[in-house]
Amino acid sequence: MGLYEVYSHPVLTRYKASVCSRASVFVLVVYLLTYISPLLITYRSQGFWLKQSSYEEQPQVRFQYEMLMIGVTDVSGDYVAWSTFSNFNNLLGDKLRIPTVSVRESDRNGDGKPDRLSLQLSVPLSSKEQIYSIQLLLTFSYQLSRMSVVVMQTMVLLQSLSPVPVSQLFISGDLKLQQKEPLSHRGVHTDYNVSVIDSESPFASTYDLTTIIRNYQERNLTTYLSCPVPVWTVGRAASAPFQINAEIRYQWRQ
Structure with missing residues (x-):
């Protein structure tokens, strides 16, 4: 048969404890580990599926007090020069x-x-010398620390003709970072933390601007002067020096 x-009816069993009991603390910890820890892991790992990303930060930039200046004094190509490199x-x-x-x-x-x-430079000239063009190389120390830690030395080349x-050159622009390939967010990047110019070298080729720029542009990370605005002033007294005034802003969005 x-x-x-x-x-039929279900059987429900309830377990109760005071708020300050060990059981309540244990349940709270379990809830936190279940719901909060995955969110923290996702945030710290920049996402489970994220492969590349970009961000902005203000770099730590310092002028290195290294300069190299070349000024053309006539149309035939004669020049005067100076640098902070004794060689x-x-x-x-x-x-x-x-x-x-x-x-x-x-x-x-x-x-x-x-x-x-x-930056201001007063370049002494003879009464017969005139300036037609200027090239001025400046070096900087440059650091990033928010996501990718980068410590390097960089440069900018100011030039105008x-x-x-002319008697004076005023030039203004923004120092910006140029990056060719993505950086890993792990470790410290110090590959370019070397002087842009080998100041110990006695050879003239070391200080050739073409060589310096060619080697510099091979790097993944470089800096350049964005939107340079040169302003020339004509009319120089025979005994007056040539004046160079430069203003470079360190852009915080890099």
Whole structure:
């Protein structure tokens, strides 16, 4: 003879404990580990499926007080020059012109990081010398620390020319980072933490701007002067020095 169900009801068992008991603490910990820890892991790993990403931060930039200047003094290509590298200066002979230099780095927003470089050079010239073009190389230390840790030395090349003799050059622009390939977010990147110019070298080829720029552009990370605005001033007295005024802003969005 078959059996059939006459009546049924579920059995519910409840376990209760006070808020400050060990059981309550254990349940709270289990909930946190179940729901919070996966979110933290996802956040710290930049996503489970994310392969590449980009971000912005303000770099720590410092002027290295290394400079190399070349000024063309006539249309035939004669020039005067100066640098902070003694070996290069020794190669110049009577073309060496030692300028008066004034440098100031300022922190306008008060965050502890310099955000502007003001540079002034007064280059002495003879009464027969005129300036038609200027090339000025400056070096910087550059650090990133938010996601990818980068410590390197970089440079910018300021250059401008005029069809007529001039007495002063003012140039303004933004120092920006250029990156060719993505960086790993692990480890410290110090591959480029070497001087852009080998100041110990006695060879003239070491200080050739073409060689310097060619080697520099082979790097994955470089800096350049974005949107440079040169302003020439004509009319120089015979005994007056040639003036170079440069303002470089360290862009916080890199």
